Amino acid sequence: MICGRTPEELLCEIQGFHGFVAPGLLIGAFMIDKAYKVIDKTIEADAIVETKHCLPDALQIFTPCTVGNGWLKILDLDKFALTLYDRHTLDGFRIWLDLDKAKNHPNIYNWFMGLVSKKDLPKDILIDAIFKAGSDILSWEKIHVVQYGSREKKGAINVCDLCHEAHAASQGKTCFACQGHSYYDRLVMA
Ligand SMILES: [Zn+2]
Numbered sequence: 754m755i756c757g758r759t760p761e762e763l764l765c766e767i768q769g770f771h772g773f774v775a776p777g778l779l780i781g782a783f784m785i786d787k788a789y790k791v792i793d794k795t796i797e798a799d800a801i802v803e804t805k806h807c808l809p810d811a812l813q814i815f816t817p818c819t820v821g822n823g824w825l826k827i828l829d830l831d832k833f834a835l836t837l838y839d840r841h842t843l844d845g846f847r848i849w850l851d852l853d854k855a856k857n858h859p860n861i862y863n864w865f866m867g868l869v870s871k872k873d874l875p876k877d878i879l880i881d882a883i884f885k886a887g888s889d890i891l892s893w894e895k896i897h898v899v900q901y902g903s904r905e906k907k908g909a910i911n912v913c914d915l916c917h918e919a920h921a922a923s924q925g926k927t928c929f930a931c932q933g934h935s936y937y938d939r940l941v942m943a
Pocket of ligand 1: 913914915916917918927928929930931
């Protein structure tokens with residue numbers, strides 16, 4: 754069992770949430786499984802993940818931490834690592850894909866380092882290699898979180914003088930969009 758699931762259940766849940774079985778997400782399941790084995794189960798664990806790719810979804814599937822509830826923070830460092838930590842003491846464990854260990858699993862190493870094409874390494878072979886490797890390719894250490902550890906509170910809100918939508922009061926009396934910093938242009942509806 755990995756994260757309390759059979760391999761079939763695991764793949765099914767990854768497919769359902771992520772849209773397809775991403776190898777990185779499967780490795781993420783083993784990382785979280787390892788984290789929950791070393792961390793005290795009675796604590797409320799928040800998470801920090803060090804890449805935007807794949808791994809955040811593993812945390813959202815296999816832990817209670819999500820972007821939306823604020824228990825998961827995503828750092829854009831593109832490092833294949835995650836931390837689960839006690840949100841009160843900020844002590845926890847950081848787990849990462851250890852390249853030295855991954856070298857013993859050439860299919861995983863070559864995929865991760867981009868050394869092999871999808872054609873030369875079919876996904877079912879890679880997935881099989883990941884199940885066989887399990888936590889053999891991972892390392893972990895005990896850490897104390899010194900940044901990004903506290904949950905962000907929602908700040909004061911203001912109603913925009915121009916569009917009458919609510920927005921963060923820190924933006925001023927009008928919202929960023931009405932100040933000209935919008936991510937969209939309005940189109941006329943037919
Ligand atoms: Zn506005």
